[in-house]
Amino acid sequence: MQQHLLQRANWLAGLMLILAVFGLKSCDHSYIEGLDDLEDYNYSPVVAIPLVDSEMSIEDLFDLEEEENVEIDQEDLIKLIYSGQIFSIPAKDLFHVPDQQQSFTETVDPSTKSSYSFDKVFLVAFDNDEILTSITFMEGLLNISTTADQLRDDGYQLEVNYEIQNFYNDQGVPITDAFDLDNPSSVDLSGSTLNFDNEANFFLIEYSAVITGDGSPDNAPYDVTFNQSITGIEYELLQGYIDQISFPVGNTSVGIGIFSNSNLGNIYFENPYIELTARNSFGAEIDLNVDNFFAKDSADQTIPIHGSILEDPWRIEGPAAPPDDLLVNEVTLNRDNTNIIEVMEGAPQEIYYEVNGTINPEGIPQTINFIKHDSDLIIDMKVNLPLWGRVEVFEMQDTLELSLDDIPDEIEWLELKLEMTNGFPINSEVEAVLINKNEQGQYEVLDTLFKDNPKLIEAATVDPITDKVEEPRVKTTLELLSENQIESLKQATDIIIIGKLNTFDHESSSSVKILDSYRMGVKIGARIKGNVNVEFE
Amino acid sequence: MKKYYPYTVKLSDMTSYLAGKNIIILLVFLMLASTRGHAQQFRTLYWMQGIPQASYGNPGLQPNPTFYVGLPGISSLYFGFDNSGFALRDVLSKNAQNRLFIDDQSLISALKNHNYTGADFQNELITLGFRMDQNYFSMNISERVETRFGYPLDFMKLMVNGNDYFMQQDIAAQLGGLGLDFTHFREIGFGFSRNWTEELTAGARLKFLQGMGSVNFEKWDLDLYTAPKGYDLLLQADLLVNTSLPIDLAPLEGIEDRDFELSEEEMRNYLTDFGNPGFAIDLGGFYQINEQFSVAASLRDLGFISWTSKVENFALYNEFEFSGFEFDSYFDDENNDDPFQEDMDSIIDTFDVIETQNAYTTMLPAKIFISGAYNLTSMHKFALLGRGEFYAGKFYPSATASYNFQPIPQFGTSLSYSVIHANFHNLGFGFHANFGPVQLYAVVDNLLGSMQPHLVQTANIHFGINIVSMHRRQDARKPSLRW
Secondary structure, eight states, X not given: OHHHHXXXXXXXXXXXXXXXXXXXXXXXXXXXXXXXXXXXXXEOOEEEEEEEEEEEOHHHHHTHHHHSXXXXXXXXXXXXXXXXXXXXXXHHHHXXXXXXXXXXXXXXXXXXXXXXXXXXXXXXXXXXXXXXXXXXXXXXXXEEEEEOHHHHHTTOEEEEEEEEEEEEOTTSOEEEEEEESSSOEEEEOTTOEEEOOSSSSEEEEEEEEEEESOOOGGGOSEEEEEEEEEEXXXXXXXXXEOOOEEEEEEEEEEEOGGGTTBSSOEEEESSOEEEEEEEEOSBSOEEEEEEEEEEEOTTOOEEEOOOHHHHSOXXXXXXXXXXXXXXXXXXXXXXXXXXXXXXXXXXXSEEEEEEEEEESXXXXXXXXXXXXXXXXXXXXXXXXXXXXXXXXXXXXXXXXXXXXXXXXXXXXXXXXXXEEEEOSSEEEEEEEEEEEEOTTSOEEEEEEETSSOOEEEOOOEEOTTTOOEEEOEEEEEEEEEOHXXXXXXXXOSEEEEEEEEEETTGGGTOOEEOBTTOOEEEEEEEEEEEOEEEEOO | OOOOOOEEEETTTOSSSOOHHHHHHHHHIIIIIOBOOOSXXXXXXXXXXXXXXXXXXXXXXXXXXXXXXXXXXXXXXXXXXXXXXXXXXXXXXXXXXXXXXXXXXXXXXXOOSEEEEEEEEEEEEEEEEEEETTEEEEEEEEEEEEEEEEEEHHHHHHHHHOTHHHHHHTOOEEOTTOEEEEEEEEEEEEEEEEEOSSSEEEEEEEEEEXXXXXXXXXXXXXXXXXXXXXXXXEEEEEEEEEEEOSSOOOSOTTGGGOOOOOOHHHHHHHHTOOSSEEEEEEEEEEEEOSSSEEEEEEEEEEEEEEEOSSEEEEEEEEEXXXXXXXXXXXXOOTTSOOHHHHHHHHHHHHSOOEEEOOOEEEEOOOEEEEEEEEESSSSEEEEEXXXXXXXXXXXXXXXXEEEEEEXXXXXXXXXXXXXXXXXXXXXXXXXXXXXXXXXXXXEESOTHHHHOGGGOSEEEEEEEEEEEEOOOOTTSOOOSOOO
């Protein structure tokens, strides 16, 4: 009985214990039931991503290669070069040998004499006081004919041979030929050379004539007329004194691209210079006059270029004698002999120059010149701007197309971090103007980035002795773009980048050198806060 | 001025986002239905010797029935869910109006450095056991499916806060351990236990394993560092994924266009593939100190599967640093190319996955149990159980206190309380009831799953029907445990 009671007590104890434990915990399904009324979830992670990691040289920054010829000197200094070139008219147009024509008459009497010999002068006439020593023909025809109508009517024939001693054909053989009353002589002079050797521009033709036939000399003596000419003359080479000839070389203008994008500014170059190079293939001294030499700024204001070196004509030498056919003459216009410093301070957008020349400026007849048919004069002008100087408030701007309409909507804010490691001795303030172009082509300014914090780039420090960079400088800038600004970014069709540049310590008129080895490290990263509202419907 | 409101995702309209309640359902599923699922938990069941399957937790503990046989397919069904990281109440908080909202920071604060979630399933095809003198013999053929998704704390922080969180602290997001493990294998076990002395009982279970399917993230070392200076991204990856599946994943290029439907023959081949052998052993013992006190210890699933059939390996070892695009990429369109795409292609090329077909071995996650019990009377037993599981080089402990009440051999019940993954809301319950030779049983480690689902991180149910015989020979020695 007692054991039975004990067993029942055990049963009860076990069941009570189990029920008691379960009773400690009541049901709570509120979390499951509450799912029907779950609040929206705002998912807002902040993501940091790198956008740009670039190291840029001067060419990358200013896109120099497209517009200018850039040279690096031995010092590694960058030099911008803007070039222009003019060509003179070719020699064949500048110095022309006109057609030559001469006639003479001889009297013959076949009843007394049937053979005749005589020398006749052929004078080559020019417009001025040229005294030639030779002409080498590229083209030309020597024509000689004769007329003697009465002699023919009385039953005679006339046969004539001739030889020109100083006139050699392309085989180096003196020119000879024959003609009669019916068949004139015509000699192709291509490749022939005529030597004058007489300082009078003439040569002798040795004629020998024979009269044949059984005619009746009733009307003797007879007049026989000779016509001799040289036509279609194109010379290959012409030597001798060609007299003074004045001629226009040409004119052109050279664009100075570095100033083309500048709105305003003051750029001071320490050592700008202009190189004039004359390549003369006339075998003669030439005096060049650089006329109308001026610079023109963006407002079309002209700044004359003048200086001691420009007061007198620039005399250039020509090649001494064939086969030399070119002589290069150079002259440099720099801060010592011109006002080029002043000119460049005016930020010219182009330099205009016009050149005239005078061959044989001294006019000495004993001078031996030569001209080839393609002789000419080429004048190159190179405006050299070594990037050594200073910049004060130089404003540049560029417009870039934007297409960022695919920026996701789920962005609450975006923070740009710009870290510029500047190896250039240039400070820069940058503003980025977001604009929208409507269908009528009108621009609307949407927003401006970096407006409150424009000084993105600090100049590297410069050694005052060498004017070269001592060490780069790092500038970090944070730019927080609000939701509105992000919206402007998406709507913008274009972005105008406005850069205001000045060089290190320009306030003290310190100059800096821009070397090719300088680099600017550009790192741009972005922290983006997302804002995605997840609705539970 | 136009006001721009935060972007709103209408879940009903968007398929690209997780859909409304489905997020919650998914989370619940991840917590409850997903599990690291490495076999049965054996917390409440450990001391329920009236149920033959209790011996799977400790082969040294002999079941009370002198003979049992399982009904094929229904003798032991186990579904287990486990989430080491968080419970529903860690994800959802209530505001002043008592409305629920997703509290992602609460979720993060609840997570440990390494977390997993998974599910497992076990079904006995055949099981039987019998006592012979001091010995107990048993055998079983079981189908086991185990899945696990590992997610490190940093991964969730990265998802919720973004990489800026790590950058501000100048630390790397350590994503190692992110990955999926899946194993499907068949276990053929032979158990033996013996009463070696009056006090000591010990035994073992040898298990021959037939691997059928596997996805194994053998290495998943992934660090993402965001440099505060310029937000440069440095990704270090050392990944090795092994698979043994009825489908060929390689080549990965163009995988999205392939059809992976299995034919009946392929499915048959999959289920009868004996090319992936394995072996495991369970060891256990029980010691009766005196009439009131006893202790037990066991080691389960100490073994491996060697995968050699239909094996594919995908390896990636690289270090990738992305510091931004060249400036020209934003403006240079001379060639009418997309410079961004070119850069992205080069980035993708950096991650060149090496595809091989090398055999590999996976270890079963071993479990260790140490327990002590106090018999108040023959009906009342109180026990403490320490359980630890080794997985991926890490040890996951839990503790259980149980009260076992068995008034008669034909009926027993157990009430347990467990601390699992620092979750103190695990109240377990189990019972068995014999109706003649037919035994019904059911055991759960967390009954609160239905009562207070927001607190649940672990849930499982183990139930089945056995045919048992409690008949004992008169001259047999006393069973190792009676109450």
